[in-house]
Amino acid sequence: MAKKVIASDKNEEPIHGADVKTGQTIVEGDLVGLNSDGQVTLSYSATGLGTTGILARGVVLTGNTVGQFGGTTTLSKMSYRRRAKVNGFTSLTPGGNCFVSTSAAGGIQQGEPSGTGKFRQVVGYAVSATEVMFDVGDVFTTL
Numbered sequence: 001m002a003k004k005v006i007a008s009d010k011n012e013e014p015i016h017g018a019d020v021k022t023g024q025t026i027v028e029g030d031l032v033g034l035n036s037d038g039q040v041t042l043s044y045s046a047t048g049l050g051t052t053g054i055l056a057r058g059v060v061l062t063g064n065t066v067g068q069f070g071g072t073t074t075l076s077k078m079s080y081r082r083r084a085k086v087n088g089f090t091s092l093t094p095g096g097n098c099f100v101s102t103s104a105a106g107g108i109q110q111g112e113p114s115g116t117g118k119f120r121q122v123v124g125y126a127v128s129a130t131e132v133m134f135d136v137g138d139v140f141t142t143l
Contacts, residue, residue, distance in 0.1 A: 003029030003088035005061050006131070008081050015057070020064050020078050027063040029086040030106035031056040031123060031136070032078075040078055042106035045099070047117035056100050056123050059084040059134045082136045085127070092126035098134075099123065108132065118143045 005028055018034065021041040026032060031043040033054040043056035058080035065074050092098075093110055100121045101107035102114075113120050120141045124134035 003027065003086050005029055005059065005084050005086050007085040008059075008061060009083040015080055015082075018077060018079075020074075020076055025063070025065060026060055026078065026106065027065075028060060029084075029088060030060045030063070031058075031100060031108065031134075032060055032080050032106065033057045040080070043100050044105045045102045045113045045118045045121065047115070053117075053119060055119070055138075055140060056121055056136050058082045058136050059086060082134075084134050085131060086134060087131040089126075089130050089132060092129050092132065094126050094128050096126050097122045098125060098132050113143065115143060 018040045021035060021039040024041055032040050033043040033056050035041045035054060041054055043054045046053040060080050064078050096110045098108040098110055099113055100123055101109045102118055120143060123136045124132050127133050
């Protein structure tokens with residue numbers, strides 16, 4: 001099942017209009033951050049924060065590839081929000097924290113990340129086996 005944003009904080013202004021990193025496919029519900037060029041890119045807990053590792057800054061409500069007049073268009077700019085409820089996940093433990101993934105760019109994991117140089121960033125919690133309530137903040141720990 002594909003991820004789908006089912007709610008977002010209507011009082012929160014989305015972060016608008018950042019350039020998308022060239023060649024990146026971003027889909028609804030992905031976690032994104034900004035690279036050193038200020039471009040939107042998929043978040044990922046990897047060695048070398050800021051080079052290969054990207055802190056999460058928010059959740060994408062609409063992916064960067066959209067259908068238009070029978071074809072597809074890749075958007076060069078996109079927006080994201082810090083708070084959103086997203087479904088389409090599998091096998092989550094309700095109530096458990098969700099972290100930026102160490103294995104899937106833009107994804108989450110429930111086990112705490114490990115490995116020298118990676119980072120641990122809680123981005124929300126599972127409300128059911130298939131849904132996550134995201135509340136992406138700036139707090140992280142480098143491992």
